[in-house]
Amino acid sequence: MLISADPSDDQPIYRQIVDQLRQLIAAGILQPGDPLPSVRQLAADLGVNLNTVAIAYRELAGEGLVEIKHGRGARVTAAREHRFDEERMRKLLVPILSKMILAGKSDGEIVGLLREELHNIRGDKT
Amino acid sequence: MLISADPSDDQPIYRQIVDQLRQLIAAGILQPGDPLPSVRQLAADLGVNLNTVAIAYRELAGEGLVEIKHGRGARVTAAREHRFDEERMRKLLVPILSKMILAGKSDGEIVGLLREELHNIRGDKT
Amino acid sequence: MLISADPSDDQPIYRQIVDQLRQLIAAGILQPGDPLPSVRQLAADLGVNLNTVAIAYRELAGEGLVEIKHGRGARVTAAREHRFDEERMRKLLVPILSKMILAGKSDGEIVGLLREELHNIRGDKT
Amino acid sequence: MLISADPSDDQPIYRQIVDQLRQLIAAGILQPGDPLPSVRQLAADLGVNLNTVAIAYRELAGEGLVEIKHGRGARVTAAREHRFDEERMRKLLVPILSKMILAGKSDGEIVGLLREELHNIRGDKT
DNA sequence: GTGGTCTAGACCACG
DNA sequence: GTGGTCTAGACCACC
Structure with missing residues (x-):
């Protein structure tokens, strides 16, 4: 599952x-x-x-x-471009980033974590 | 205000x-x-x-x-480390990243957008 | 076919x-x-x-x-007048017209589109 | 109501x-x-x-x-353009028009009925 | 078999 | 008060 x-x-x-x-x-x-x-x-x-x-x-x-x-x-569905509301994405991001900053994370650490998650999602699926 | x-x-x-x-x-x-x-x-x-x-x-x-x-x-509150629930942060991040990926954004674009927001939040505040 | x-x-x-x-x-x-x-x-x-x-x-x-x-x-079937439930036709029409109106179409545009479709259907058939 | x-x-x-x-x-x-x-x-x-x-x-x-x-x-919602999928509208229109044609309606009658409905919807609402 | 719709009734979240 | 969500269970439509 x-x-x-x-x-x-x-x-x-x-x-x-x-x-x-x-x-x-x-x-x-x-x-x-x-x-x-x-x-x-x-x-x-x-x-x-x-x-x-x-x-x-x-x-x-x-x-x-x-x-x-x-x-x-x-x-x-057959692949097609998903609409992208950038402003909405930014607004969703801010509270998460704020929390990370308050937890003492540096920009590098935050970007690192993001890259990890991107990699996790994209992963290999051949 | x-x-x-x-x-x-x-x-x-x-x-x-x-x-x-x-x-x-x-x-x-x-x-x-x-x-x-x-x-x-x-x-x-x-x-x-x-x-x-x-x-x-x-x-x-x-x-x-x-x-x-x-x-x-x-x-x-007097400054102190805010607890950091990394798993929770990752879980919050995943839906946003998924949407960006489906919108066709590259990793570079996504990281770039994140860096911008980090900069916006940190800004100048002296 | x-x-x-x-x-x-x-x-x-x-x-x-x-x-x-x-x-x-x-x-x-x-x-x-x-x-x-x-x-x-x-x-x-x-x-x-x-x-x-x-x-x-x-x-x-x-x-x-x-x-x-x-x-x-x-x-x-051998040709004969198909019954015409005008009220039913109107009811079918209303949602389509509402959508077109909300899309900002003028009456002229809507009538034009309808005429085109009528022409497409009637077409040439000897 | x-x-x-x-x-x-x-x-x-x-x-x-x-x-x-x-x-x-x-x-x-x-x-x-x-x-x-x-x-x-x-x-x-x-x-x-x-x-x-x-x-x-x-x-x-x-x-x-x-x-x-x-x-x-x-x-x-505050007024905004509704998206308009013209192909979809045409496809919705065809069966209705076919039925009217089979009922023996002339193009003029069909357009007239459409205009009436448009008028009914738009109406006066001051 | 599949999904679509509806009901009655419950409990939670928001302001 | 408002809407949001969920359940259990029913019946219908499509293939």
Whole structure:
């Protein structure tokens, strides 16, 4: 299982699912055309309600990352540029960076950690 | 006023306040020992509910960034290492990085954007 | 083959088939009395399930556009006025028009686009 | 009540709500900044479940037509251009036009009906 | 089998 | 008060 759901996380479960699937797609582990697990299957695996997974899938469909076909499951969309709201990204970044700075991290350490995560995501997936 | 509250932001107001105060502390604009505006004052300035500001202050107190003295207002905590939950930081970073990757950003572009934001936060504050 | 089935379309396949056949009849490309391809044949050509095509034919029969003769295939119905539920047509039109209006289209642009499509459908068919 | 829900309609209830609200916004009856009825209120009025309305609101938020504020209700978004996928609009139009043609309507009649609907939507709302 | 929709009812988060 | 999320369970539509 590549996906997990933690009800005690501060993020709602459906968003955890969205974030993890988005990461798998960004990593290339899920390639365009690949099928996602069925709503019922994933719900059973995660021990969550069917609707919770359905909401996650619907959100990904809204982002254009997956295509949902009635009766035939969901698949990763044929690759296409994802829109990029730079201002939004910066705003998301600021609180995280602030926390790191307050923890005494130097710019080098912060950039290093970022590079590590980028590498983790991109990884090798041949 | 260095703080603003935007009701049309996607973040709840109390979190906007928390994030901005944390950023000001990280930037050194608010130094250890400095007093925060009173809850009443800030609530009035921002035009938000008193409780909203109180919740924000309580959250910052929970993070150990400010000390609330009953009846005597809140002050930035005497400098001390803020705990650093690296795993948590990484988890916060992943969804943002995934989105940037899907938007076609190269590692260099992503690191560049991060460096810019770091610079913006650290800025000049003597 | 004048018909196609696109699994990545947002419309279900059976509806794609219905809409395309209806359009061909409206355009006069399929004339009253003309035979439709057999369910088996069309299903094979489109690479879709037999039932999917059968459901499409049944829907067209329900609209009175085709006649299904058990064991002898389906034919376009002898010409007769198709019932016209004006209210239903208006209801179908409203969401599309609303979207166009919100996109800033003028009445002229909208009417122009409609005229183009009418022309495309009517086309030349001897 | 400006909105209605018909469970026997072929469109799902949440989409009926979306379409009607979009129409009201296109018509200017709901202006930017205007509050939408609360989820619970509208659900009660329509006699449907709270979640059904919530899904409709979320969809409108995804379209950028309304902004939902936790604890403070939903409002029509400050006006902005709605994206316009012309190909999609044409594809939606074709089946409707085919039906009208099969009903024996002339181009003039069809255009006339369209103009009427445009007028109905745009209407006077000073 | 797949996903889509809806309900009733619960509990949490925000202001 | 507001909306957000989740559950359990039902029924429908598509292939």
